[in-house]
Amino acid sequence: MANFTLKVTRLGFSLVQSVSPRLAGEAAFRLFCRTPPARPKGEKARAAHAAGIARLAGAERFLLPVEGKRAHVYRLNGGALGRRKRYLVTHGWGSGMAYMADLVTMLADTGAEVIALDFPGHGRAGGRFLHMGLAVKAIAAAEARFGRFDAVIGHSFGGAALMVSASAMLSDVKPVSAERMVLIGSPSEMQWLFTDFGRMLRLKPAAQAALEDIVERVTGRRLEAFDAGKTAAGIGKPVLVIHAEDDKEVSADHARRYAASGGHVRLSWANGFGHRRIMSAEPVLSEIAAFLAEEDIKKDAEIIPIFELPARRASV
Structure with missing residues (x-):
C-alpha cells in the first residue's frame, strides 16, 4: 500500500x-x-504481459465456476486423439498465466496437453477476491473438467495451493492426483x-x-x-522444489523445509533469478522438462524384452 x-x-x-x-x-x-488489479503496472510489466498474451493466443480458453466465482483456463494441445501427458500449471498471487507463458509453451512443446489455470481474481478470470480454499477448489474444478494430471507445476502461491490440494488438507475438496509435482519459489506455510x-x-x-x-x-x-512443509512428508510422490536463495518475497527457508520432509523431495537452487525471473529462466525450464521426463525414462528401462533365449534343457 x-x-x-x-x-x-x-x-x-x-x-x-x-x-x-x-x-x-x-x-x-x-x-x-483482495487481489491486485489484473491490468499490469509499469512499462516492463505491460511488455511482459502483452508478450505472454501473444504467446497464448492460439490456446483454447475456458471458464470454470468456483463457488460463485470463476477461474479461467488456457488449454494447449487439447482434444488430440490418443493418450498424451496432461500437465496443470498454477501461478502466484497477483500474477496470471500471461506471465508464465514461457513455462506453459515449453511444456506444450513436449507434446503434452497443458492446462494453464488463472485463479479467481487473476488473469482473465475476473474479480478481485481469492483465498487458499478457493484456489484449491479451482484446482479440483480443473481436474474434474479436464481429467487426471500426470504432473502439476506451480509458482509461489500456486505451488502452495497445489501442495495443500495434494495433501488433502481440505476434507470437502477432492485432492489433485498427479504423479509428480514441481514447486517454484513456493511458501511452505501460511x-x-x-x-x-x-x-x-x-x-x-x-x-x-x-x-x-x-x-x-x-x-x-x-x-x-496449512503447513505444507510437514504434510509434504505424506505425499510420497516425486517433488521437485526450485527456489532462489536471493528470493526477496518467499524466503529460501521454505524450500529447505520442503526438502527436509523426505527423500522424495529434491531441492534445486536457481540462485540469481529471484522470485519472478525464475519462472522463465532457461536453466529452470530445462530442469523442469528433465524432471518430468524421468518417469518415461524409468518406464523405458523397465520394459521386458519381447524375445528371450529359450531355457537350456537339463542333460539326461
Whole structure:
C-alpha cells in the first residue's frame, strides 16, 4: 500500500477494533483476500504481459465456476486423439498465466496437453477476491473438467495451493492426483503471511485472532494446519522444489523445509533469478522438462524384452 493509503487504513482499523475486534478481523480478512488489479503496472510489466498474451493466443480458453466465482483456463494441445501427458500449471498471487507463458509453451512443446489455470481474481478470470480454499477448489474444478494430471507445476502461491490440494488438507475438496509435482519459489506455510499482514495493519491480538479464526470458518482448518512443509512428508510422490536463495518475497527457508520432509523431495537452487525471473529462466525450464521426463525414462528401462533365449534343457 502507498504510505498515505496505509496510514488511513491503519487509522480505520484502529477505530474499528477498539469497538469490535471481530468486525476488524472480518474486514482484515476481506482486505487480505483482495487481489491486485489484473491490468499490469509499469512499462516492463505491460511488455511482459502483452508478450505472454501473444504467446497464448492460439490456446483454447475456458471458464470454470468456483463457488460463485470463476477461474479461467488456457488449454494447449487439447482434444488430440490418443493418450498424451496432461500437465496443470498454477501461478502466484497477483500474477496470471500471461506471465508464465514461457513455462506453459515449453511444456506444450513436449507434446503434452497443458492446462494453464488463472485463479479467481487473476488473469482473465475476473474479480478481485481469492483465498487458499478457493484456489484449491479451482484446482479440483480443473481436474474434474479436464481429467487426471500426470504432473502439476506451480509458482509461489500456486505451488502452495497445489501442495495443500495434494495433501488433502481440505476434507470437502477432492485432492489433485498427479504423479509428480514441481514447486517454484513456493511458501511452505501460511502463518507468516497473516502475521506480517496483521503487523502491517497494526492489529491488536484480539483482532488478529479474529482474522485467523475466519480461516477455519472458510476452510474448516486452523491456520497453523496449512503447513505444507510437514504434510509434504505424506505425499510420497516425486517433488521437485526450485527456489532462489536471493528470493526477496518467499524466503529460501521454505524450500529447505520442503526438502527436509523426505527423500522424495529434491531441492534445486536457481540462485540469481529471484522470485519472478525464475519462472522463465532457461536453466529452470530445462530442469523442469528433465524432471518430468524421468518417469518415461524409468518406464523405458523397465520394459521386458519381447524375445528371450529359450531355457537350456537339463542333460539326461
